Amino acid sequence: MTTDAPVISCKNVWKIFGDDPEGYLAKMPAGQSYDDIRADGYIAGVKDVSIEVGRGEMLVIMGLSGSGKSTLVRCFSRLHDITGGTIEVEGQDIMALAEKDLIDLRRNKMGMVFQSFGLLPHRTVLDNVAFPLEMRGQDKHARRARALEVIKLVGLEGREDYFPRELSGGQQQRVGIARSLAIEPDIWFLDEPFSALDPLIRREMQDEFLRLQEMLGKTIVFITHDFDEALRLADRIAIMKDGAVEQCDTPDQIVMHPATEYVRKFTEDIDKSRVVHASVLVKPDAQGEGDPVSSTATIHDLAPTLVADLREFIPVTDGTAVIGALSRQEALEVLVGAD
Amino acid sequence: MNKFTTALATGVLAFAPMAAFAADSSDPIVIPIHNWSSQIVMSNVVGQIFEEMGNNVEYVTTDSQAVYESVRLGDVTLEMEVWEGAFGASFRAAMEKGGIVDVGDHNAVTREDWWYPMWTKDACPGLPSWEALNDCAEIFATAETGSKGRYLDGPVDWLKHGKERVEALDMNFEVINAGSAAALWAEIGAAEADKRPVVVFNWTPNFAEAVWPGEFVEFPEWVDGCDKDPAVGPNPNALYDCGNPADGYLKKAAWEGMEEKWPAAYAVLEKISFTNPQIAEMARLVDVDELEPDEAAAEWLEANQDVWKAWLN
Amino acid sequence: MAVISTNQPGIKPQQYTSTQIATGVFCVALIFTLLQFTGLLPSWLHRLPESWIPPFAVWLDAAFNFIRTDLGLEKLTRWFAEGPLQFMLDTSANLLYGKKRWPGFEQIPWSAIAAAAAVLGYYLGGWRLAALAGGTFVWTALIGQWTIAMETMSVLVVAAPMAFVIGLGLGIAAWKYPWVDRAIKPILSVLQTLPFFTYLLPAVIFFKVGPTAGAVATIIYAIPPMILMTTLGLKKVSSEVVEAGKMSGCSRFQMLRHVYVPAARTEILVGVNQVIMLCLAMVVLTAFIGMPGLGAKLLAMMGSFKLGRSFEIGVTIVLLAVTLDRLSKAWVVKLPEHFEKGTPWWQRHKYLLAGVGAFVFFTILGQFVEWFAEIGRRQNFSQGKEIDTAIKTFLAFDLVQATTEKIRYVLNVWVLNPFRDFLLSIPTAGFILFVVAGALALGGRRSGIYAAVFFGLVALSGWWDRSVITLYSVISAVILATLIGLPIGILAARSEKWSQRVLLICDTAQTFPSFIYLIPAIMLFGITATSVVMSILIFAMVPLVRYTVEGLRGVPEEMNEAADMSGATRMQKLWNVQLPLALPTMAVGFNQAIMFAFFMVIIAAFIGTQDLGQELQKTLAGTDLGKNFVLGICVSLMALTFDMAIMTWADRKKRLLGL
Structure with missing residues (x-):
């Protein structure tokens, strides 16, 4: 997935809220905990985070409310100025950008979807979607054509002249999504886009979102507090707590090898067999016999084979060649949820 | 001397009214209006006479004491009712500062x-x-x-x-x-x-x-200085120990520059003089008949053509 | 931490609570007063000697003169007054009542304005609003007040937009730059408590007597709420909408123009509503400095004691106020709706077309049928004389006369005069300390200090006795208003239906220009202190009733249900649940009642008082800016003291109750 240089790369990023965050950070001794900082009257929104997002990758940032995930994503787009560390977007230090360049970056490279939609109540669907295009000065015909195109893409055709309050929640978020896509951004930020929706609609929107992503293949930073959602969508998941990233890895690895107790608790109630892929359990040096199974299949997909088949090792193929074999015993343990 | 030339001028003007009235500035003559009806109607009457002569007229509502300062500065052009008892002091004070002229008395006493x-x-x-x-x-x-x-x-x-x-x-x-x-x-x-x-x-x-x-009520008769010198009047140690003058004047006043800017109107203003019954009649049209002041003025002018037409010639 | 230390009183024995200090101060004040009554108090503690009073008025005059002439401000303001402002006023005057100025049209026919207003009313709020808007203008024309009403409107249509623009600009600046906010805040609170007479004199001096000064005073008077509403609205814009704007690549100006201001639409329009209402109220009051129009006419009619005509003008003013209020409020809640695809152009703009069509039709009709353009002399339907007779007959009924006579006698002789004499008998030092004690007890230390400074300044101003008389009118009226208003509010709050009705009445009454309240008071009680107190009372009762109803209706339903399930009787529920919870809101109403009373007491000078208002009214006749300001500030300082103490108390109570 990560083919070339990372699109977003942040190193030791701090975001502290308080009266004089810069001064405080400069004088702060190393190893201060979240609570230590809090006792000094400051809030560590983002605490020493280093993370990279590759081109075309979908990074999901997961955490409970107040864990700093929204703050972090706002640092990426410089909606918040960071207190310490560096953030580079496509090799550019965004803290060094002049206001004009920052505006240019947002007008051409970034799109963002908000939890409560953030729609402008006085504009129609069409005008909301065309808003970023209007801001960058595109002429009326071009922006209307483009807006109609994305409105069609999110399935809101025929509602162009509605005002936001005339739409349902799911429809409003489709407008939000369409607006964020109007400028054809390279980087797409989604801040809990489906949290405000009913569970049924949420599921539908997730499917819709996956369909879109399949078509568009953007670099995505997706925020959620819902671990299931994260597992469902993510290439990689970063789990945050008290402003810091506890673990950042693929869903399989997080489920199989939680780095901390906090992460493990999240994985407890998860049906691991639906998350873990055959590729994770592959032992390259093991030899299996008989028909191979696909490395991209989840253990849950393989359940019938695993239960019926009596082979000790089952060969795994990535589609072109056999890359090793998985232990049936291990796979069955994942399936039944034993640790 | 001044009076004489003006009188002469009016006399001459009477024979060539068109030429004379053209000499008046086209700027509006600003007439102040206060909060009692006779003054309002009288001001409207005079205003309508001026309009008849071809002048522009405008009315502003002002305070009846502060108006003398405004006349002095030329913010308003004239004042139709200067009551001796009520406004004598303000009028005299403005006269001392300069800029305001006495345009003579009405026939009426106050x-x-x-x-x-x-x-x-x-x-x-x-x-x-x-x-x-x-x-x-x-x-x-x-x-x-x-x-x-x-x-x-x-x-x-x-x-x-x-x-x-x-x-x-x-x-x-x-x-x-x-x-x-x-x-x-x-x-x-x-x-x-x-x-x-x-x-x-x-x-x-x-x-x-x-x-x-x-x-x-009949108080001890007014003596000049009753309001300034304690010795005057029945009580030797106090001011204001007399009644007010029983026949106070009712004057017209104007801005100094009026004569030059609107000579014809000024000449008419000098001649204007209302009597007690005429003033009471004006007040009655508004206070009893409930007409609007401009209507009352128009009605009064219609009914009293002989009175005011005489002032024009 | 603070909680712990109060639990250990031994640590800091020298710390007293505000209540303890308040009690101490109260006792000292009481001792002063008792000493005064026994004649033992040194006279300088009773009333400040004349020689101690700094010549504030002279200083202020010097400062004004410096700004006015030496700095050349007068040149600038006079230029503005005689140039652009005069031009705008002349233009609107030409259009509305045919004043002979640019662009030199005839006046717009009354029927055209009425028709356009009706269409606008229909667009904003359906048939009812159409009838109200159209009916108001028809009434105004038929009753023969078209010209004077248009004189008023011609200033309003200039002043309101200017107040809106300036208020919006300042509101945005205050929201954007904290230092502007800090600078504006205290000025705003003083402006909002400053008696309107204090706006008038500087306006006259700097902007020439007449409509220009009136317009300026009106604009200044209407700006503060616009600033407050703008700032409030901008602060309330949801952070996500802001971020969405930023992520759409808005520049700063684009953010303001396309995101902040439209998103704060509701608050800004509420501000517009308030601007219009305040402008109307003030335009009427500027009659005192020579603004022609409804106010001047009302003043003149009351001046010659023509109650019938005064009543008719009062009705016109009220109708105009209610119309403007309802129209602008309907605009606040009017949200855009989409049209189905393929709706033709004329359908999308049908109201605009209808409005323009009606306007053009009646304008042309007016050219041919004079009656539709202007209602001429003796053609109107004014019933002034008949109403006059009716009112006089009503007042001459023995029952009415006996009742008003009785009320007047009891209030004057048994209540008001003794109360006034009592207040005047308290030594200045004692009086200040009483106020400080009250402020301490209510609002804590800060309020106490402010009270001491503010009332100290009032004492130093040299207008102490008149200030006390002002305060006496305010206090008596507010107490009476509370005695009458609270029961009304409590009774009304018992049923939803009555709450709605009473709130509607309060809403409507609040739109009346304050001047109107003088009419019934004078009619019933003549020229007495009773009349003064009554007019203040009616005016001050409105917020009191309103907030009582709102406070009681605002008690959460679960609390009422919990009380019911605990077996509380109606009275028990009222005393133990509803009133305690509603108290902070009611305190806000009480506070507003006091502010309204301070406002009205100044206007009541028209009836005849011995207080600051009368002195203020006197200054209007001259050029005594210094004195005018000292008097105005005295009123403002007293009002602010109350405002601060009560609002601090209400806020704290609210926090404690977790509301």
């Missing part, structure tokens, strides 16, 4: 003083003498004033010195200031219902005499 409606005389037959009034002080007493009589003076800003007079003449009265002319009429109106005796501040000419017949 008087303003303590006044009572006729029915009061039934309860206090000695009236109109002020000593008699003082002897019946108790019939003017109200709950608020206790045993003292109640005298409703004009609003404080009219500077009527009622309190000073009560002290100077050692009268058994308490002076209450009304907040406005309305308060005075309200008091008389309320008293009328059960013919309660009242004594209030009043003046002539105004509409009230047509509605409520009454008389002024």
Whole structure:
């Protein structure tokens, strides 16, 4: 997935809220905990985070409310100025950008979807979607054509002249999504886009979102507090707590090898067999016999084979060649949820 | 000298009215309006006369004391009613500063003083003498004033010195200031219902005499200096120990520059002179017939063509 | 931490609570007063000697003169007054009542304005609003007040937009730059408590007597709420909408123009509503400095005691106020709706077309049928005389006369005069300490200090007695208003239906220009202290009733249900649940009642008072700016003291109750 240089790369990023965050950070001794900082009257929104997002990758940032995930994503787009560390977007230090360049970056490279939609109540669907295009000065015909195109893409055709309050929640978020896509951004930020929706609609929107992503293949930073959602969508998941990233890895690895107790608790109630892929359990040096199974299949997909088949090792193929074999015993343990 | 040339000028102008009136500036003549009806109608009457002559006229509502400062500065052009008792002081002060000129008296005389409606005389037959009034002080007493009589003076800003007079003449009265002319009429109106005796501040000419017949109280006669020199008047140690002048003047005043800017209008202004009945009639058209001031003025002009046409020639 | 230390009183024995200090101060004040009554108090503690009073008025005059002439401000303001402002006023005057100025048209026919207003009313709020808007203008024309009403409107249509623009600009600046906010805040609170007479004189001096000064005073008077509403609205814009704007690549100006201001639409329009209402109220009051129009006419009619005509003008003013209020409020809640695809152009703009069509039709009709353009001399339907007679007959009924006489007697002799004399008998030092004690007890230390400073300044101003008389009118009226208003509010709050009705009445009454309240008071009670107190009372009762109803209706339903399930009787529920919870809101109403009373007491000078208002009214006749300001500030300082103490108390109570 990560083919070339990372699109977003942040190193030791701090975001502290308080009266004089810069001064405080400069004088702060190393190893201060979240609570230590809090006792000094400051809030560590983002605490020493280093993370990279590759081109075309979908990074999901997961955490409970107040864990700093929204703050972090706002640092990426410089909606918040960071207190310490560096953030580079496509090799550019965004803290060094002049206001004009920052505006240019947002007008051409970034799109963002908000939890409560953030729609402008006085504009129609069409005008909301065309808003970023209007801001960058595109002429009326071009922006209307483009807006109609994305409105069609999110399935809101025929509602162009509605005002936001005339739409349902799911429809409003489709407008939000369409607006964020109007400028054809390279980087797409989604801040809990489906949290405000009913569970049924949420599921539908997730499917819709996956369909879109399949078509568009953007670099995505997706925020959620819902671990299931994260597992469902993510290439990689970063789990945050008290402003810091506890673990950042693929869903399989997080489920199989939680780095901390906090992460493990999240994985407890998860049906691991639906998350873990055959590729994770592959032992390259093991030899299996008989028909191979696909490395991209989840253990849950393989359940019938695993239960019926009596082979000790089952060969795994990535589609072109056999890359090793998985232990049936291990796979069955994942399936039944034993640790 | 000045008067003579103007008179001469008007005399000449009378023979060539068109040419003469063209000499007036086309800027509007600004006429001030105050808060009593005779002045409003009279100002409208004069304004309509000026308009008849081809001038532009505009009316502004102003305070009746502050207006002399405005006339002096040329913000307003003239003032039709300068009452000796009420505005003499402000007028003289403005004259001293310069910029305002005296354009002569109306035929009318003015008087303003303590006044009572006729029915009061039934309860206090000695009236109109002020000593008699003082002897019946108790019939003017109200709950608020206790045993003292109640005298409703004009609003404080009219500077009527009622309190000073009560002290100077050692009268058994308490002076209450009304907040406005309305308060005075309200008091008389309320008293009328059960013919309660009242004594209030009043003046002539105004509409009230047509509605409520009454008389002024006769105080010690006005002597010049009564308001400046304690020695003058019956009480050697006090100011304001006389009544107000019984035949005060009613003047016209104008901005110094008017004569030059609107010579024709100024000439007419000099000739204008209203009598007491004429002024009362103007007030009546508004106060009793309830016409709008401009309508009242138009009506008055229609009915009195012989009076004002004479001033034009 | 703070909680712990109060639990250990031994640590800091020298710390007293505000209540303890308040009690101490109260006792000292009481001792002063008792000493004064026994004649033992040194006279300088009773009333400040004349020689101690700094010549504030002279200083202020010097400062004004410096700004006015030396700095050349007068040149600038006079230029503005005689140039652009005069031009705008002349233009609107030409259009509305045909003043002979640019662009030199005839006046717009009354029927055209009425028709356009009706269409606008229909667009904003359906048939009812159409009838109200159209009916108001028809009434105004038929009753023969078209010209004077248009004189008023011609200033309003200039002043309101200017106040809106300036208020919006300042509001945005205050929201954007904290230092502007800090600078504006105290000025705003003083402006909002400053008696309107204090706006008038500087306006006259700097902007020439007449409509220009009136317009300026009106604009200044209407700006503060616009600033407050703008700032409030901008602060309330949801952070996500802001971020969405930023992520759409808005520049700063684009953010303001396309995101902040439209998103704060509701608050800004509420501000517009308030601007219009305040402008109307003020335009009427500027009659005192020579603004022609409804106010001047009302003043003149009341001046010649023509109650019938005063009443008719009052009705016109009220109708105009209610119309403007309802129209602008309907605009606040009017949200855009989409049209189905393919709706033709004329359909999309049908109201605009109808409005323009009606306007053009009646304008042309007016050219041919004079009656539709202008209602001429003796053609109107004014019933002034008949109403006059009716009112006088009503007042002459023995029952009415006996009742008003009785009320007047009891209030004057038994209540008001003794109360006034009592207040005047308290020594200045004692009086200040009483106020400080009250402020301490209510609002804590800060309020106490402010009270001491503010009332100290009032004492130093040299207008102490008149200030006390002002305060006496305010206090008596507010107490009476509370005695009458609270029961009304409590009764009304018992049923939803009555709450709605009473709130509607309050809403409507609040739109009346304050001047109107003088009419019934004078009619019933003549020229007495009772009349003054009554007019203040009616005016001040409105917020009191309103907030009582709102406070009681605002008690959460669960609390009422919990009380019911605990077996509380109606009275128990009222005393133990509803009133305690509603108290902070009611305190806000009480506070507003006091502010309204301070406003009204100044206007009541028209009836005749011995207080600051009368002195203020007197200054209007001259050029005594210094004195005018000293008097105005005295009123403002007293009002602010109350405002601060009560609002602090209400806020704290609210926090404690977790509301």
